[in-house]
Amino acid sequence: METFSHAQPASKYSLSNGAETALTEDGTSADELIKAADIALYSAKSSGRGTYKLFDVAMHAQLQAHQQMKITMRDALAKGEFELHYQPLVSLESRCVSCCEALLRWRHPERGMIAPSEFIPIAEETGLIVPIGEWILGEACRQAARWPERVSVAVNLSPVQFKHRNLVRAVAKALSATRLDPARLQLEITETVLLDESEHNLELLQDLRRLGVKIAMDDFGTGYSSLGYLRSFPFDKIKVDQAFVRDLPHGKESLAIVKAVAGLGQSLGMTTSVEGVETEDQLAVVDSEGFNEVQGYLFSRPLPAAEISKLIAAGSL
Numbered sequence: 001m002e003t004f005s006h007a008q009p010a011s012k013y014s015l016s017n018g019a020e021t022a023l024t025e026d027g028t029s030a031d032e033l034i035k036a037a038d039i040a041l042y043s044a045k046s047s048g049r050g051t052y053k054l055f056d057v058a059m060h061a062q063l064q065a066h067q068q069m070k071i072t073m074r075d076a077l078a079k080g081e082f083e084l085h086y087q088p089l090v091s092l093e094s095r096c097v098s099c100c101e102a103l104l105r106w107r108h109p110e111r112g113m114i115a116p117s118e119f120i121p122i123a124e125e126t127g128l129i130v131p132i133g134e135w136i137l138g139e140a141c142r143q144a145a146r147w148p149e150r151v152s153v154a155v156n157l158s159p160v161q162f163k164h165r166n167l168v169r170a171v172a173k174a175l176s177a178t179r180l181d182p183a184r185l186q187l188e189i190t191e192t193v194l195l196d197e198s199e200h201n202l203e204l205l206q207d208l209r210r211l212g213v214k215i216a217m218d219d220f221g222t223g224y225s226s227l228g229y230l231r232s233f234p235f236d237k238i239k240v241d242q243a244f245v246r247d248l249p250h251g252k253e254s255l256a257i258v259k260a261v262a263g264l265g266q267s268l269g270m271t272t273s274v275e276g277v278e279t280e281d282q283l284a285v286v287d288s289e290g291f292n293e294v295q296g297y298l299f300s301r302p303l304p305a306a307e308i309s310k311l312i313a314a315g316s317l
Helices: 030-046 057-076 116-126 129-144 159-163 167-178 191-195 198-210 226-232 252-268 280-288 305-313
Strands: 004-006 012-015 019-022 082-091 097-108 112-114 152-156 185-189 214-220 237-240 271-274
Touching: 057 097, 057 116, 082 129, 082 305, 097 116, 097 129, 097 305, 112 116, 116 129, 129 152, 129 159, 129 167, 129 185, 152 214, 159 191, 159 198, 167 185, 167 198, 191 198, 191 226, 198 214, 237 252, 252 271, 252 280
Parallel strands: 097 152, 152 185, 185 214, 214 237, 237 271
Antiparallel strands: 004 012, 012 019, 082 097, 097 112
16 A cells, blocks of 8 residues: 655645645545545656656546546447558659558547547557557558559557567468468567567567568667667668658768668668658658668658558559
8 A cells, every 4th residue: 555644734645656636625535635646646657757746637637538548449449440541661763652551540430530649558558459459460461462562561560469479370360361472561660679578579570570571670770779689680671760860961960870770771681761751852861872762741641541552553653
């Protein structure tokens, strides 16, 4: 049980981990005070270690909304409220779409489109990302099977999915059900996957590789151990995070990093891709450094399945 202590006659008490509330403002009964403290505690934990939160009414409303979304999300998959949009990656050699990244969208019947940043963390927190992730794999492979063979599909994997033993089986099932060539499925992971239980997750990556799929490291350069992981696992592709593209062509530090990654990919025989390309100047820099692919609003925003099929059929961009 958490301990608390009275601070001043004005009556504040705080939990040992930093959640605190005012007696005079937030209730007088023990039940009211404990409830307020629990809400502040939950908020403090959500903000990370070494933090504390002072309870207020808005915090209670946020928690209620959070809990309601958990409940609503449990039914969303069964009701068919999730859909995939696809953002193309363009080959710099052919200027045609070479791959499409599948991006999850939630079309709520009352709220409309809900931002992924709002619901995906909740899906990961509750473990719902596992069944949702299986649906994404199946749907993305089904759609890709309709595209020309030169076009692959990329699916992002959550670190939570790696904690469940059925990940490899789910990927194999999606490929078998859709008869998609495994080489046309790219699984994107971030450094977080390897930070947590790295030996176990490296084994899982090897098992996935044996299925014939491609493995890509997403958001390359944003973590502390990216280079070390390139040595421990032979990734097929590295995707440079858009943070290193925004200030091109004038940002000297970003330009140096982009040059280094391009050379690294060529030396290791890995496909190199750059995210967040929005201007012709940025494209010119990336192209001159020898990258293989680019992705960004300069070419296309994420599109529904029907529209991405038209874009692929259009040919060069």
